[in-house]
Amino acid sequence: MKCPKCGSDNPTKAQFCGICGVSLIVSTANGTGTTASELPMVRFLQAVKLGFKNYFKFNGRATRAEYWWWVLFCFLCFLGLIVLDVVDAITGTIDLLGILFQLAVVIPSIALGARRFHDINRTGWWVLMWLGLPMIAVAGIGILLAGSFSSAMFGGSNDKLWLIITVLGFAMSIGAGIGIIVLIVWAIKQGDEGLNKYGPDPRQSTSQQTYNRTG
Numbered sequence: 715m716k717c718p719k720c721g722s723d724n725p726t727k728a729q730f731c732g733i734c735g736v737s738l739i740v741s742t743a744n745g746t747g748t749t750a751s752e753l754p755m756v757r758f759l760q761a762v763k764l765g766f767k768n769y770f771k772f773n774g775r776a777t778r779a780e781y782w783w784w785v786l787f788c789f790l791c792f793l794g795l796i797v798l799d800v801v802d803a804i805t806g807t808i809d810l811l812g813i814l815f816q817l818a819v820v821i822p823s824i825a826l827g828a829r830r831f832h833d834i835n836r837t838g839w840w841v842l843m844w845l846g847l848p849m850i851a852v853a854g855i856g857i858l859l860a861g862s863f864s865s866a867m868f869g870g871s872n873d874k875l876w877l878i879i880t881v882l883g884f885a886m887s888i889g890a891g892i893g894i895i896v897l898i899v900w901a902i903k904q905g906d907e908g909l910n911k912y913g914p915d916p917r918q919s920t921s922q923q924t925y926n927r928t929g
Contacts, residue, residue: 753917756780762787765822768829772838774913776829778902784826788819832912833905843897847890854886 717724717731724731756764761783768774795812828838861880908915 753919756783758783758787765819765826768825769822770825772825772828773832774829775833775905775910775916776826777833777905777916778830780916781826781830781901784823788823791815791819827901830901832910833916834900834903835906835910835912836900840897840900843893847893847897851887851890851894854883854888854890856883858883858887 722731756777756779761780764776764780765784765787795815798812824841827841827844831838831840858880861876861878861883905915905917908918
């Protein structure tokens with residue numbers, strides 16, 4: 715079989731690559747075991763390259779490492795852009811770089827998020843909740859604060875109304891917070907081993923997964 719790391723040919727029952735030494739053994743779904751190999755984990759720079767390379771790729775799967783390295787990349791860039799925003803505020807200039815960067819990463823971030831959900835066998839449409847839940851949480855907090863403030867300032871006959879508004883804001887913010895926690899748990903969850911309905915396991919060679927599925 716061919717080593718997924720260096721591409722060298724090895725005997726069918728080899729347990730390690732004779733050239734680079736990478737392990738060629740994994741367990742199959744039925745527990746019998748067969749020669750296979752796990753691909754090296756995606757690194758930071760590789761994840762950034764994959765993010766831009768798969769700019770419009772909403773199908774397929776993405777590993778946890780690929781997703782979270784991309785999140786770290788975006789976070790670090792945003793920190794740098796915050797510094798530029800401070801400089802721009804002092805100098806009175808417009809931060810075009812920050813605007814261009816945000817426009818550049820929004821599509822690949824959504825696409826990568828969809829592939830990450832595919833990796834745990836969930837529809838990629840869940841990625842839209844990453845956009846909606848924070849807005850719901852902010853709106854809920856705003857309604858909660860407005861209801862509390864209005865109740866204190868303009869109580870009396872409208873106490874029931876302000877109470878309803880306050881409860882609504884509280885429910886929105888708590889519900890959105892719970893939803894965000896669920897999405898984070900899903901994002902850090904180990905992907906399905908082997909093929910699922912969204913494609914092959916990105917941690918293993920595609921040819922080996924095809925062999926395991928049909929053999």
